[in-house]
Amino acid sequence: MRAKEIRELVKIVEESIIGELEITYWWGRKIRISKTATGGSSAKHSGIEIVTTSTPKAEGHISAPAAPVVDAGDKSGRSDNLLEIKAPMVGTFYRAPSPDADPYIREGENISPGKVLCIIEAMKLMNEIEAEVNGKIVKIVADNGQPVEYNQTLFLVEATK
Amino acid sequence: MIRPVTLFSPLIGRKIVLYDTVTSTNQVMKDFAGKGEEEGLVVIAEMQTDGRGRRDRLWHSPRGKGLYVSVLLRPPLPLDQFGKISMMTALALVKTITKITRLPAAIKWPNDIFVQNKKMAGILIENSMTTTSLNSVIVGIGLNVNLLPKDMPEDLRAATTSIAIVLGRTVDKDEVLHTLLKEMNRLYYKLIRRQDAAWLIGAWQGACAHMNQEVRVSQNKYSFEGIFRGVDGSGAALLELPTSATIAIQYGDCTLRMP
Numbered sequence: 001m002r003a004k005e006i007r008e009l010v011k012i013v014e015e016s017i018i019g020e021l022e023i024t025y026w027w028g029r030k031i032r033i034s035k036t037a038t039g040g041s042s043a044k045h046s047g048i049e050i051v052t053t054s055t056p057k058a059e060g061h062i063s064a065p066a067a068p069v070v071d072a073g074d075k076s077g078r079s080d081n082l083l084e085i086k087a088p089m090v091g092t093f094y095r096a097p098s099p100d101a102d103p104y105i106r107e108g109e110n111i112s113p114g115k116v117l118c119i120i121e122a123m124k125l126m127n128e129i130e131a132e133v134n135g136k137i138v139k140i141v142a143d144n145g146q147p148v149e150y151n152q153t154l155f156l157v158e159a160t161k
Numbered sequence: 162m163i164r165p166v167t168l169f170s171p172l173i174g175r176k177i178v179l180y181d182t183v184t185s186t187n188q189v190m191k192d193f194a195g196k197g198e199e200e201g202l203v204v205i206a207e208m209q210t211d212g213r214g215r216r217d218r219l220w221h222s223p224r225g226k227g228l229y230v231s232v233l234l235r236p237p238l239p240l241d242q243f244g245k246i247s248m249m250t251a252l253a254l255v256k257t258i259t260k261i262t263r264l265p266a267a268i269k270w271p272n273d274i275f276v277q278n279k280k281m282a283g284i285l286i287e288n289s290m291t292t293t294s295l296n297s298v299i300v301g302i303g304l305n306v307n308l309l310p311k312d313m314p315e316d317l318r319a320a321t322t323s324i325a326i327v328l329g330r331t332v333d334k335d336e337v338l339h340t341l342l343k344e345m346n347r348l349y350y351k352l353i354r355r356q357d358a359a360w361l362i363g364a365w366q367g368a369c370a371h372m373n374q375e376v377r378v379s380q381n382k383y384s385f386e387g388i389f390r391g392v393d394g395s396g397a398a399l400l401e402l403p404t405s406a407t408i409a410i411q412y413g414d415c416t417l418r419m420p
Contacts, residue, residue: 009404015383016410023406088292089241090411116289122411123244123271123396127288130296147380150241 009033019149035149083133085155091122093142093154103144105155110136117155120148135159172201173232173349174342180204182224184211186231187287187301194233194289194297202233203342212303214285220303223312227323228304228338232345235297236353240290243298244396244411247272247286248365249352250300253344254282255368257304260340262327267370270378270389270398274304275370279322281305304341307331358394366391376400378410385410 013021013033020034087093095103095118104116111117111131120127139156142148176199183189183206190204206229209222222229236246251272258266258276266276274282282304289296305323313321325331352361366372369391376389378400387400390407397411 005404012383012385016380016408018408021406021408023404086292088290123247124284125243125247125286125288127240127243127290130289130291132291132293 006031006033016147081135081159082138083135083157083159084153085117085129085131085157087120087142087148087150087152087154088129089120089122089127090150091120091125091127091148093144093146093148094119094121095140095144105137105140107137107140110134111157118142129154131157133157133159171346171350173234173345174203175201177203177205180206182206182208182210183229185209185213185301186229187213187285187299190231190233190299190301191287191289194299198233200233200235204231204233205229205338213301214283214303220283220285221314221317222303223308225334226306226308226312228302228306228334228341230302230304230338230341232300232302233297234300234349235295236349238295240293240295242395243286243288244271244392245352245358245361245394246298246300247284248361248392248396249348250284250286250302250345252361252364252368253341253348254284254302254304256344257337257341258282258324261332261337262324264327266368268365268368269370270392271396276322276327279320281322281324281327302341304337306334306337362392362394365396380410 009021009023009031010033012018013035018035020032022032095105097104097119104118105111112134113130113132115131116128117131117137118129120129135157137155138158140154141156142152142154148154178189178193180186180189183204186204186206186209188211189206190202193202193204208224209220209229212220212222212229214220234246236243238245251268251274254274255266255268258264258274258281262276264276266274266281269275272284273280274284282302285301285303287299287301289299305321307325308321308323309325310318324337369389371389372391374389375386377384377386378398385400385402385408387402390399390401392398393409395411397409399407399409401407
């Protein structure tokens with residue numbers, strides 16, 4: 001497979017919420033492109049991992065980190081009671097109930113159980129995600145109108161008793 | 162509220178609340194759901210002042226002409242499996258329309274209902290959940306029953322139809338509702354009882370308007386072109402790309418066009 005084709009496939013995976021794309025040719029060659037969360041303790045980055053094989057064993061392994069999509073780092077001020085609210089499903093992340101409406105929540109605002117934080121839309125299902133804890137939104141990690149993956153961090157919350 | 166009605170119905174519709182005018186039946190149902198109403202509650206209105214599709218698109222809801230219905234469900238499904246409710250509702254609408262009109266109705270992914278290539282019904286499902294558990298599923302249905310072209314905004318006439326338009330006469334709205342609730346009950350029970358999704362996938366694909374046809378699915382800024390090969394158990398579209406790879410498309414600002 002030519003580099004140009006691989007680049008096109010990477011672009012498709014990158015711009016979608018597909019977690020992994022695997023293509024197997026009849027002569028046994030296989031290409032797998034998967035989005036992975038890489039990075040150390042200080043920062044998380046969304047990356048693209050490409051594995052091409054012509055046998056069942058991995059032959060080439062190119063790791064091409066993309067621009068950081070998620071930066072949940074918060075290196076200095078990370079306290080013990082900082083919670084991550086994660087996406088329970090894949091879909092499009094919306095901060096407001098409709099395009100013209102005010103966002104459900106802003107950074108710095110307090111939340112309590114039952115407070116709607118966002119909508120994740122998948123297949124015309126509008127999923128309102130509610131808070132489970134008392135606390136304060138420290139950071140809104142996901143971008144409005146952008147796809148989110150299962151278990152991707154959406155909000156950082158400083159929990160209170 | 163006009164009056165609450167109790168029917169002998171197994172689950173969906175065992176309690177029905179009728180309204181004259183509401184903003185939207187889903188909005189009213191959200192209040193009921195928040196107060197802990199039981200699964201199966203149905204809210205119906207003669208007219209919606211603010212009937213909505215997804216992301217604030219208006220659902221035209223003139224008085225007495227359409228069926229404006231919301232159903233409250235609390236299905237014992239994993240949080241990423243609610244696409245099944247969407248599939249089931251689309252199927253119930255297809256069955257209902259076919260029974261009433263004797264004409265084939267078809268589903269356009271994910272859940273618009275078309276008769277004679279024009280849209281007759283739409284579904285908007287609004288779920289309320291935490292990241293770990295479900296509170297409620299609200300299934301909103303708008304079905305054009307007795308709307309005539311004069312009842313529709315001009316810009317929608319070419320692409321919209323109703324039961325009355327295809328039959329050439331008006332029908333009893335209550336009969337349509339009764340058929341719809343019966344179909345929803347039947348399919349919902351099956352959905353909850355059966356572990357496998359093969360029957361649901363098969364039925365959905367059998368009613369799909371564009372199986373094995375070339376389609377374009379738009380997602381935000383990107384669009385995929387390929388052959389529509391059906392859906393998986395979660396309702397995601399299976400699209401065969403020109404590279405022969407098949408991808409599952411689960412989310413997005415999905416429009417589906419014949420190229």
